Amino acid sequence: MKRPLIALLLLLFLFSQAATLHARSIRKVVLDNGLKVVLWEEHKAPVVTFQIWYKVGSRNEVNGKTGLSHVTEHMMFKGTTRHGKGAFSRIVAKNGGGENAFTGNDYTAYFENLSADRIDLSLELESDRMQNLQLDPKEFLLERDVVKEERRTRTDDDPYSYVIENLYAIAFLVHPYHAPVIGWMSDLENLVHQDIVEHYKTYYVPNNATIVVVGDFDSDTLLKKIKQHFAKIPKGSEVPQQVSPEPRQIGMRRSIVKREAQLPFVFMAFHAPNYKSAETYALTVLSSIFSNGKSARLHHSLVYQQEIALDAGGYYSGLTTDPEIFYLYATAQKGKTTQDLETALEAEITRLQKDGITPRELEKAKNQIQAEYLMGLDSNFYRGMQVGTAETVGAGYQYVLDYVENIQKVTLEDVQRVAQKYLIEDQKSVGILIPKKVETQ
Numbered sequence: 001m002k003r004p005l006i007a008l009l010l011l012l013f014l015f016s017q018a019a020t021l022h023a024r025s026i027r028k029v030v031l032d033n034g035l036k037v038v039l040w041e042e043h044k045a046p047v048v049t050f051q052i053w054y055k056v057g058s059r060n061e062v063n064g065k066t067g068l069s070h071v072t073e074h075m076m077f078k079g080t081t082r083h084g085k086g087a088f089s090r091i092v093a094k095n096g097g098g099e100n101a102f103t104g105n106d107y108t109a110y111f112e113n114l115s116a117d118r119i120d121l122s123l124e125l126e127s128d129r130m131q132n133l134q135l136d137p138k139e140f141l142l143e144r145d146v147v148k149e150e151r152r153t154r155t156d157d158d159p160y161s162y163v164i165e166n167l168y169a170i171a172f173l174v175h176p177y178h179a180p181v182i183g184w185m186s187d188l189e190n191l192v193h194q195d196i197v198e199h200y201k202t203y204y205v206p207n208n209a210t211i212v213v214v215g216d217f218d219s220d221t222l223l224k225k226i227k228q229h230f231a232k233i234p235k236g237s238e239v240p241q242q243v244s245p246e247p248r249q250i251g252m253r254r255s256i257v258k259r260e261a262q263l264p265f266v267f268m269a270f271h272a273p274n275y276k277s278a279e280t281y282a283l284t285v286l287s288s289i290f291s292n293g294k295s296a297r298l299h300h301s302l303v304y305q306q307e308i309a310l311d312a313g314g315y316y317s318g319l320t321t322d323p324e325i326f327y328l329y330a331t332a333q334k335g336k337t338t339q340d341l342e343t344a345l346e347a348e349i350t351r352l353q354k355d356g357i358t359p360r361e362l363e364k365a366k367n368q369i370q371a372e373y374l375m376g377l378d379s380n381f382y383r384g385m386q387v388g389t390a391e392t393v394g395a396g397y398q399y400v401l402d403y404v405e406n407i408q409k410v411t412l413e414d415v416q417r418v419a420q421k422y423l424i425e426d427q428k429s430v431g432i433l434i435p436k437k438v439e440t441q
Helices: 003-023 068-075 087-094 116-131 137-156 157-173 185-190 195-202 219-230 279-292 297-305 338-355 359-376 380-393 398-408 413-422
Strands: 026-030 036-039 048-052 098-103 108-115 208-214 255-261 265-271 311-315 325-332 430-434
Touching: 026 219, 036 219, 036 380, 048 297, 048 380, 068 098, 068 108, 068 137, 068 195, 068 398, 087 098, 087 116, 108 116, 108 380, 116 208, 116 219, 137 157, 137 185, 137 195, 157 255, 157 265, 157 325, 157 430, 208 219, 208 297, 208 380, 265 311, 265 338, 279 297, 279 311, 279 325, 279 338, 279 398, 279 413, 297 311, 297 338, 311 338, 325 338, 338 413, 338 430, 359 380, 359 398, 359 413
Parallel strands: 036 208, 255 430
Antiparallel strands: 026 036, 048 108, 048 208, 098 108, 265 325, 265 430, 311 325
């Protein structure tokens, strides 16, 4: 099959999928106690994903108490007055389901993927631990140690993650995005049981939560059941969500880390807007052009042409409560330096700012973004993730429905303009890893 025909079929698929998304009904209800409920029916298979999103993450923590949201996530599996320690996971597994949880900057979320005829389990279990969690002091100490060990293995013992953590700390001087989700080790060591109790009572209330259910169910029937389990839970006090905004950066910042490592590494970040700006879609396309796949500009130039990097890429997401960063990175080939990487990254930025992009690059980037997004939405779980994130950060589920259409509107001029506007020296922070020789005893 020739490439033009493949491209045509892909476009037809994308447009049909996008049209189908808009045709499908999403129902959103806010209960009297403030709990948001978003239901998205999908009857292609007899399965459901049940997700509950609490609007609390590292963004809601203060200096000295970082990591509190993540430790609380662990404690949510330690049992209630009705179900003992570990019972939650055992019940879900016994009924053929899977469950887990995750904490981010802006949220803590819990989910179960189940057969459609087992949805009542999620309603009973999640409503139970929203109000009846047992916060045993001994269990708290155990889980705090578990999180400390996670930090050691994932960050302290990983020089590349350590560089990224340090980069965020200098890119955000005021806003709580400067702190790692897992918390600083000194803060974890100083957390006490009462911190968890207050955190749970403050943030794990219905008026700070969103239920998202995607899959094979009848919305009217399921909504009645949700009300039966959750409507009786009392509304909590007004939940604090205001944080100090990050002042505009007025000069480049640099973090240099010297650690035992195999290869040099550069992580380059620029402050960028979130979903509240229409420019978020052009920034998404720009990120794709730089880093989506081996034919993207950074990988093609630094890895294939110049042979100075083993890998190179980047990332940007506008779906955050507050403005975050647009970043690029590269890992050096043996014998190459961080200066080689930094110079090459800056050259690619300058080239795009000066010359723009080609129509072919724009078309390719849009097709990649749209295909990945729409194919992802074919999964109940991924669809729930997108809706849950959008609702929790404030964008709303309409953001998910309109995403492909807004990406399609991006022009060549838009991409060049946002590169010129945001990828600038005064808005840049650079994290550098300089490997140290491994000390032998």
